[in-house]
Amino acid sequence: MECVSCATITDKYKCSKCLAPYCSVNCYKEHKTQPQCTEIAAVKQAPQPAKNVTEEEPTIYAPFSTEDTVPLDKLQQLKNSEPLRQLLHNPHLRALLQQIDVAYNANLAMTAAMQEPLFVEFANACLQVVEPMTDAERAELALCS
Template identity: 25%
Template sequence: MGPRVCQVCNEAQSKYKCPSCRAPYCSVPCFKKHKETPCVSPLPSEENPKSTCVLPVQSEETSSSFSSAAAPESLVERPITVTEPSAVLERHQLEAIASSSELRDALKDKSLQKLIGSIDCSTDAENELDKAMEVEVFRLLTDKILSAINP
């Protein structure tokens, strides 16, 4: 694949891609212009079978720290709804998860990363989560998370 032309100005060679829709653009002004109109993430479909959920591979350096830059991009948008307010984690619980070396080590497992990615990219995440709970490595991860938030 050769160089692509910016889809905003249609003049310059693109250097970047929109994190949401993957449209190529060449500069910050073009990106700002692109964002004036809401864009959507491409979803795999029969019309576009090559479109898939893309999960960046993390290196040893990035897998040891939690940051939004290292987080996989989900191409499936879901509304955030809370049916049980008591199920929302408190800040100290989130910090306990983020600071757990045991959890960081567990998340280095490539099969676990793939499993989490399949849940995140699924249009039926709840069903995928149910299937994941049948996999031992995923159950162990959930046990470690529960131990971190309920010491």
């Protein structure tokens, strides 16, 4: 993506108001004074009609189901998980998650993150909510430990 101010290729930062990409503080300061940024921000803040859940998907492509797709009700349960809340207080974990979110190669970013014990703990906490272990799996894990 090109910086909205200087046209340098970047994926470092995005404007919090209009999501336009920028590469530095100077470019951001210049951009935020532009009328396009404030106009887009005003449109985003205007009340909008209620949307169904699939329209709120934050991706640019329509959601699709695969065998690995997590049901919406399970995803909703993640926000109520106290172990996840505690882990997300850690700024290092939040930084890792942000890096994965903006990574050009998500698979490579995930592979790197899985080398971090904190991220593995986070992934396991997510799995406990989304796909809890059965008693048989717990017994097998106990035998391996």
